[in-house]
Structure formats: C-alpha cells, structure tokens
Amino acid sequence: MDNLCCFNSVYYQVVGGRSSCSSGKGRSHQSPVKYGFSLVKGKANHPMEDYHVAKFVQLQKHELGLFAIYDGHLGDSVPAYLQKNLFSNILKDEDFWTDPNRSISKAYEKTDEAILSHNPDLGRGGSTAVTAILIDGCKLWIANVGDSRAVLSRRGQAVQMTTDHEPNTERGSIENRGGFVSNMPGDVARVNGQLAVSRAFGDKNLKNHLRSDPDIQNADIGPDTDLLILASDGLWKVMSNQEAVDLARKSKDPQRAAKQLAAEALNRDSKDDISCIVVRFKG
Incomplete structure (x- = not known):
C-alpha cells in the first residue's frame, strides 16, 4: 500500500508509486450497480505492468461508471499514462453527450x-486498453485496442463486447x-516478430505497422444483464468467456468474484x- 491513497473504497496510484494495487471495490450512489477488481502480478520477472480504473464520477448531473484495464508491455509508463489521461480526454470532448462513439x-x-x-x-x-463507460446505470459504451477483453453476461450467457486485435x-x-507477421521466435504470431497484438497505444518503433483506433460497441443495460467482466489477456489466455461468466455469477460480491477469477x-x-474488474448490475 506504499504510495497509495484511498478514496471511496478505491485505491488510486499516485505519481511515483508502484503499479495498481491488488484489490478493491465500490458502488454507485444512484443504482444497485457494484464493482470489484483484482490485479495479480504474473510469473514473469519484470515489474507489474497492468493498470486499472474503477470508479463512479458525477458529471453534468449524470453518474458515470468508469472502468478500464491497461495491459502494458516493455515497461509501465504507457499504461500509467492511460490510467491518468484516457478517460479525461474522452469526457472533456465536446461531442461526448451527443456522439459518444465519435468522442x-x-x-x-x-x-x-x-x-x-x-x-x-x-x-x-x-499498452492495450479496454474501457467501459456506464451512463446513469443504463447505457454502456465499450472500446478496446489490443487483446484485453470485455464480456457481458445476459441471463448467464457470455457475450463478448470487444474484438481481440491479433x-x-x-x-x-x-x-x-x-x-x-512472424511466429519466430516462439509459437505466437507477432508484428515484425516482436509484438503479439496488432493494435496498441505507444510502441513508437512499431507504430508505422500498428493501428491504435478502437473497436467500439454499446449496449443497453436491461433486466436480463447480470454483469460485466473486463480483464487482461492473462485471464483470457486460460479461460473462455463462458467459464469466466459462470465463475463470476457464483458470488454476489464483485470483489470476491474478481479475486476468484484471478x-x-x-x-x-x-x-x-x-487484471480483472467485475461490474454487477443487480444487487
């Protein structure tokens, strides 16, 4: 918990601190929506490179749930920058309330x-990015670059809301x-034999061959929508969408669900x- 400060049950990284902390939770003040998150360092011998955002904010008489996973590579500077800047860049765009897709x-x-x-x-x-903006508990906008993924559960059925950019x-x-694209070295397809995703933020040396435009989807949150899972590929490499949904639905506490998924x-x-965020839309 060094260099971390706590506000409304969510832990935020401060400049110069380590990567996002391990676990936390929060809830809407206007609806039954609750969320929890869990981040676990992998077995590779480099520092933790995943960052997240999970919070509710008030903006122009609306409540927005902001959720994101940023999975960094070759260091943590780009995911740290995204954690601090991407949502603010979206929300301060003048078209956000009329054309969220464009913003x-x-x-x-x-x-x-x-x-x-x-x-x-x-x-x-x-870094990859998967972002979700929940507007007043009823409208969801999801975008992604890379292979971090968002999956909705509708009546227990997994619905993938993002495209894996491979x-x-x-x-x-x-x-x-x-x-x-080359599978050498190793057995994973990589751009110029280096990067295992075809879209990403940063990667200056590969940028001429990469895209950073997001795929964007939206969904109405109705009575049939149970929960949303955002996670880095550290989860999706070993678990299907439906397996993740089945496990997350077993707990009404989204923080516990996120910990169990990790x-x-x-x-x-x-x-x-x-890294995993679980958003539960009903109590």
Whole structure:
C-alpha cells in the first residue's frame, strides 16, 4: 500500500508509486450497480505492468461508471499514462453527450498521439486498453485496442463486447503498412516478430505497422444483464468467456468474484499479469 491513497473504497496510484494495487471495490450512489477488481502480478520477472480504473464520477448531473484495464508491455509508463489521461480526454470532448462513439474514437487517437510525442521514452513501450463507460446505470459504451477483453453476461450467457486485435487476424493491415507477421521466435504470431497484438497505444518503433483506433460497441443495460467482466489477456489466455461468466455469477460480491477469477487463472498456470474488474448490475 506504499504510495497509495484511498478514496471511496478505491485505491488510486499516485505519481511515483508502484503499479495498481491488488484489490478493491465500490458502488454507485444512484443504482444497485457494484464493482470489484483484482490485479495479480504474473510469473514473469519484470515489474507489474497492468493498470486499472474503477470508479463512479458525477458529471453534468449524470453518474458515470468508469472502468478500464491497461495491459502494458516493455515497461509501465504507457499504461500509467492511460490510467491518468484516457478517460479525461474522452469526457472533456465536446461531442461526448451527443456522439459518444465519435468522442471515444477521437480521444483514443489524441491520447496515442500525445504518448508518441510526449518525450522520447514514454512511447517506447506500449499498452492495450479496454474501457467501459456506464451512463446513469443504463447505457454502456465499450472500446478496446489490443487483446484485453470485455464480456457481458445476459441471463448467464457470455457475450463478448470487444474484438481481440491479433496479428494473424489483421495481417493485411500490417502488411499494407510495410510490416510483417512472424511466429519466430516462439509459437505466437507477432508484428515484425516482436509484438503479439496488432493494435496498441505507444510502441513508437512499431507504430508505422500498428493501428491504435478502437473497436467500439454499446449496449443497453436491461433486466436480463447480470454483469460485466473486463480483464487482461492473462485471464483470457486460460479461460473462455463462458467459464469466466459462470465463475463470476457464483458470488454476489464483485470483489470476491474478481479475486476468484484471478486465482483460477493462476491455478490454470497463466504466466502473464492478471487484471480483472467485475461490474454487477443487480444487487
């Protein structure tokens, strides 16, 4: 808990602190919505590179739930920057209330440009992103770049709300930009043999061959919508969408559900950092 401050049951990182803390929870003041999160460092011998956002804020007489997982690579500077800046860039866009899709898309692009031009070191590493904005408990906007994923549960059925941006599925785009996809070294397809996602923030050295525009989806939260799971690929590499939903639905406490998802991913020998947010829409 060093260098962390607590507010409304959510722990926020302060500048110079370590990566996001391990667990926390919170709730809406206007609806039955509750959330919990759990972040677990992977078995790789580098520092934790996953960051998150999970909070409710009041803006122009609306309540917004802001949830995100940022899965960094080659250091934690880019996910830390996203944690601090991406949502504010979305929400301060003048079109947000009339055209959220456009505002989210513009903010992703603007934020990536800022990362790349900020200083020589910031954009060297990179990060995936999956973001969710819940407006007044009833409208959900989800966007992603990379392979962190958002999954809704509707009457217990898993519905994937994001697109995994993998080199093999976007090979044409990469090659059109002068790059290539190779499974060497190892057995995972990588852009120029280096990066295992085809879209990312940062990654200055590969940017000519990568995209950073998000896929965006929206959904109405009705009586049939149970919960939302956001997680990094440390979870999804070892667990199907439906398995994750089935496990999360067993607990009415979303923090406990998030912890159980992370623990199960570890039990299944996930090597990567594991970050998970569970948003429960009903009590």
